[in-house]
Amino acid sequence: MSTESPRAAWLRAYESAHQAAQRDMDVFPISRGKLPAIRSPHRDDPPGTPSCRGECGRIGHGVHDATTDPKRLDELFDAAPYATGYGIACGRGNEPLLGVDLDRKNGVDGVVSLAALAEQHGFEVPETAVIATPSGGLHLWFTGPAGAPVRNSAGKLGPGIDVRGYGGYLVGPGSWTPKGVYRFAERRSAAELPDGLLALMLPPPPVRTTTVYLPGPRRGAALVGLVKFVLEAPEGELNNRLYWAACRAYETGVDADSISRALVNAAASLGHPERAAERTVSSARNAPMRTSA
Known part of the structure; x- marks a missing residue:
């Protein structure tokens, strides 16, 4: 267990989020439970109301609030006095951040699973930015091709391997949870996602019943x-x-x-x-x- 005053945790998250934003990462405040720290403005909307991803102009849309603008980020953290961390939005921009979350608990080792996947499909996992999680897992940061339809998944690629793609987010280093603080294990630029791994993350191609050879x-x-x-x-x-x-x-x-x-x-x-x-x-x-x- 990790103890830290709420004010100290907020300040750490605020400063770390601003540092990430300066590196062109879209960020937003999250709570000690790693969920968005600002309540949705639509929580009292009647059933059947169309979903909103921030089009209304108000804050409280989770990852859709993520920004690199320091003034907007100040506004978000001012509205989240109990924030203890920040999320980094994935899947955005010309070199979108994509995350591989490797769990190491309950008899599952995502690191071993990823190594086996790489051997099976013939790709190498390059050196990249790595964040150590309080539970003993690792977050590997990669960049992917712009617009790649990589979606979030849990265990789809293998035991203990989760993917954070478009619409998802990674917990940023410097974030506090009751189990501890997320920290850099390897502080370097995010490497390009290996093509072999990217192919496994993308949606399957249309079903091919036969190969078509045209004149x-x-x-x-x-x-x-x-x-x-x-x-x-x-x-x-x-x-x-x-x-x-x-x-x-x-x-x-x-x-x-x-x-x-x-x-x-x-x-x-x-x-x-x-x-x-x-x-x-x-x-x-x-x-x-x-x-x-």
């Missing part, structure tokens, strides 16, 4: 249609469409280099970072085949 002209027409599909992506859906189109394109029998070049160029023409587009297309190429029942 030359039709094969080219199919690829043109998929490129058009990417170019017509609505705002916020570009990376999802790129991944889906790449999965479908690799079924056509067109050589991989042609597919990659065409789809990456299409995404880049819309302002998508070229390197991120290349990683998304590569992940689709390496995605495991699925068969229908």
Whole structure:
């Protein structure tokens, strides 16, 4: 158990959150239970009221309040006098933060599970920023391609391995809980998420009942249609469409280099970072085949 005065815990969280915001991390205050520290302004709304992620302009929307603006952050902490920590929003920006939470308790060791996963799928876990949790676990920080549809999951990749993606958050170092303080175990920049691990985190590609080999002209027409599909992506859906189109394109029998070049160029023409587009297309190429029942 860890004892610390509420004021000392608040100050530590406030200062640590501001330091993280200065490093372009979107942060917000959390409680000793690692939950958002500001009550929702919609807690008394009648049943059936549409959900709000901050569109109303008020604070109290959890991870959707997260910000890098120091004045806004002051406002959030002023409204959270009992905050003892801060959360770091995942999945945002051109190099979004993605977290791998490795639990080590109750006979489960996420570190061992991740090592086994890396060996099975042929990727290496690079040196990266690591946060030690009070319960003995580790948070590994990575950066992923912009817009990658990585969702939160618990135990999906293996025993003791949780993923923090879009809409999720990581407890920031310097945060206090009754079990102790979250601290840096390895203080370095977040490394790029290995492609092999990213492929396991992304949604599965469409079910492939058979490989489709199209005659030359039709094969080219199919690829043109998929490129058009990417170019017509609505705002916020570009990376999802790129991944889906790449999965479908690799079924056509067109050589991989042609597919990659065409789809990456299409995404880049819309302002998508070229390197991120290349990683998304590569992940689709390496995605495991699925068969229908």
